[in-house]
Amino acid sequence: MDLASCCPLMRGWQARVWVIKKRFEGVPKLSDFEIKTETMASELKEGEFLAEALYFSVDPSMKATADKLKVGSVMPGLQVAKVHESKNKDFPVGVYIHGYFGWREWTINNGKTKDNQALTYVLPSFLNSENRRDDTESLNVNHLCVSHGLGMLGxxxxxxxxGMLEVLKPKPNDVVVVSSAAGxxxxxxxxxxxxxVGCKVIGITSGKKKGSWCQHYLGMDYHINYMTQDVKSELSVVAPEGVDCYFDNVGGDISNAVIANMNQYGKVAMCGLTSEYCGGKRATINQWQILKEQLLVEGFCVSGLRWKHKWMKPIEDLHKWWAKGKLWTSxxxxxxxxxxxEAFIKLFEQxxxxxTVVCR
Structure with missing residues (x-):
């Protein structure tokens, strides 16, 4: 790409950003956001680099993060970007990087992050194709793009x-339940x-289409549509032996229903609370069941200090499994x-x- 034609330096250093225009009330609306321009520095300081956004990640947890910010703040989020100018030897010109830069087209950064933010890092060498695309849903990804540095390999x-291998640590033939299984x-x-691992896997989804998709493409053993089926009673039918491990992406009543079916010494990995992000009813935790069955419930956040410096091993393993045909993504x-x-709002419309990513 010709820097002279795209670099904000050549456009008067005005770069577009999405900001939070109004506080979210329930599910975010288009009117809650506004595009503005920000004036960038005229030159880089030592240790800084200039990066152009290529792909933006949209994730439900961004709602909880944005709720804590002031109106007028840049909408937070991860992106994959390409370095165009640099005074930082760790981020040379031409590399693709992963960073918590928010919804902005151009970023000047020094690569340092706060304790609760995901790391800024150069993408692995196997992620080196921009592969810019029109609107599409890739249902059989047999090649890699830098955008996968936000998803399967991000x-x-x-x-x-x-959540699965470090927190739950299931054994072969264990019964594992995953909520928001199509997410x-x-x-x-x-x-x-x-x-x-080789477990019996039951997925909970919002709709028959998603459940069928999971069984067909992911090899899931059973699916439960929480919109039309009673999760607690259905689990007792498809898993009469009880549940050993639960990967919780949603919280709320669904999670209580799963916990009610768990075996003694079972484990719960709490990854997300999508049932509460938009003001949903906060469920009462089934503490008696946790005590009676001596369950281990552990929350984790991979962008936090405990895990943020350990991403490369998971990414390398995930890439290896993808190359061997054990892992597939959409x-x-x-x-x-x-x-x-628009992409962000769709996450809450099931x-x-x-x-889901946005290609700039």
Whole structure:
């Protein structure tokens, strides 16, 4: 790409950003966001680099993060970007990087992150194709793009890996339940449990279509549609032997229903609380069941200090399993920076499957 034609330096250093225009009330709306321009520094300081956004990640947890920010703040989020100018030897010109830069087209950064933010790092060498695309849903990904550094080989995949293998640690033939099984994290967690460990896997989804998708593409043993089926009673039918491990992406009443079916010494990995992100009813925790069955319930956040410096091992393993055909992903791509809010809102309308990204 010709830097003279695209670099903000050549455009008067005005770069577009999406900001939070109004506080979210329930599910975010398009009117809650606004595009503005920000004036960038005229030159880099020592240790800084200039990066152009290529792909933006949209994740439900961004709602909880944005709720803590002031109106007018740049919408938070991860992106894959390409370095165009640099005074930082760790981020040379031409490399693709992963960073918590928010919804902005251009970023000047020094590579340092706060304790609760995902690391800024150069993508592995096997992620080196921009592969810019029109709107598409890739249902059989047999090649890699830098966008997968936000999904299967990024925060979504790392969350699935850590939750399943470092927190739950299931054994072959254990009964594993994954909520939001068709989601960005869930569809990877299902495959790790089924294809890597060899567990019996039951997925909970919002709709028959998603459940059928999970069984067909991911090899899941059973699915439960929480919109039309009673999770607690259905689990007792498809898993009469009880549940050993639960990968929890949703919290709320669904999680209480799963916990009610868990075996003694079972484990729960709490990865997300999508049932509460938009003001949903906060469920009462089934403490008696946790005590009676001596369950281990552990929350984890892969962008936090405990895990953020350990991402490369999961990414390498996930890539190895993908290369061997044990791991598969789907990616929905929306084209255009202007569509970031649209992509984000769709996450809460239960229409998305697997990972959604925006290609600038």
């Amino acid at each position: 925060i979504s995949g790392v969350a699935a890996y850590v 960005a994290v869930g569809h990877i967690a299902v495959q790790i449990a089924k294809k890597v 990616e929905s791509v929306l084209l255009g920076f202007s569509r970031c809010p 229409g998305n499957i697997a990972k």
